[in-house]
Amino acid sequence: MTSSPFPGRGLYVITDGPRADLAETVEQALIGGARLVQYRDKTHEPMRRQKEANTLLALCREYAVPLIVNDDIDLARIIGADGVHLGEADDSVANAREVLGPNAIIGMSCYDSLERAQEAARQGASYVAFGAFFASPTKPLARRAGIELLRQSATLGIPRVAIGGITPDNGALLVEAGADYLAVISAVFGAPDIRAAAHRFSQLYSFDRAVSS
Ligand SMILES: Cc1ncc(COP(=O)(O)OP(=O)(O)O)c(N)n1
Ligand SMILES: Cc1ncsc1CCOP(=O)(O)O
Numbered sequence: 188m189t190s191s192p193f194p195g196r197g198l199y200v201i202t203d204g205p206r207a208d209l210a211e212t213v214e215q216a217l218i219g220g221a222r223l224v225q226y227r228d229k230t231h232e233p234m235r236r237q238k239e240a241n242t243l244l245a246l247c248r249e250y251a252v253p254l255i256v257n258d259d260i261d262l263a264r265i266i267g268a269d270g271v272h273l274g275e276a277d278d279s280v281a282n283a284r285e286v287l288g289p290n291a292i293i294g295m296s297c298y299d300s301l302e303r304a305q306e307a308a309r310q311g312a313s314y315v316a317f318g319a320f321f322a323s324p325t326k327p328l329a330r331r332a333g334i335e336l337l338r339q340s341a342t343l344g345i346p347r348v349a350i351g352g353i354t355p356d357n358g359a360l361l362v363e364a365g366a367d368y369l370a371v372i373s374a375v376f377g378a379p380d381i382r383a384a385a386h387r388f389s390q391l392y393s394f395d396r397a398v399s400s
């Protein structure tokens with residue numbers, strides 16, 4: 188099974204539900220340095236979801252940042268998104284790859300399980316996500332993971348994303364432990380200044396940019 192590489196490390200912002208200023212807030216996060224965007228909307232309004240996802244895709248293209256759709260392989264296919272994020276309630280990596288093709292970015296939630304991550308990598312996932320590492324305001328009942336999982340998964344061979352209650356302050360620990368991306372909702376989209384919040388997260392990876400530039 189082929190998996191698709193995708194660039195770099197950094198801030199991975201995830202939207203959370205309908206909001207009138209969705210596109211503006213995502214643009215602020217992009218200006219602040221977000222390197223991946225996920226459209227996550229747990230409602231069941233297909234027309235609105237498709238319209239919003241299309242708008243975000245056009246915006247992400249302007250900033251050359253991939254757009255990932257949460258849960259919904261069909262929506263990702265219909266709008267031509269860069270990929271999909273799957274959880275334990277969703278379809279398999281293999282099926283998503285079949286539908287979206289070899290270049291799609293396919294992410295898989297692995298919660299606190301190294302075994303699940305190894306299986307996802309074997310099936311051709313582009314990245315795995317662990318967490319929640321901290322108490323999440325967005326998903327208070329999310330299963331918790333320990334930071335050691337990031338060190339234990341160092342040899343997986345695909346990027347590792349950390350999620351759950353991450354702030355610019357506690358995020359440094361996760362980056363140091365090996366998180367390639369920090370996936371964040373509330374500490375970016377709930378911040379009074381979204382661009383500044385995104386910039387603070389991006390700074391946690393500024394060493395990478397200094398090395399690669
Ligand atoms: C990057 C990233 N990591 C984890 C999740 C959570 O996925 P899941 O467990 O399927 O939960 P929902 O987000 O669908 O509620 C994610 N979306 N993104
Ligand atoms: C979708 C998801 N899965 C585990 S925690 C979480 C929510 C992350 O949001 P926040 O950054 O607000 O904790």
Ligand SMILES: [Mg+2]
Pocket residue numbers: 257258272273274275276277
């Ligand atoms: Mg899901």
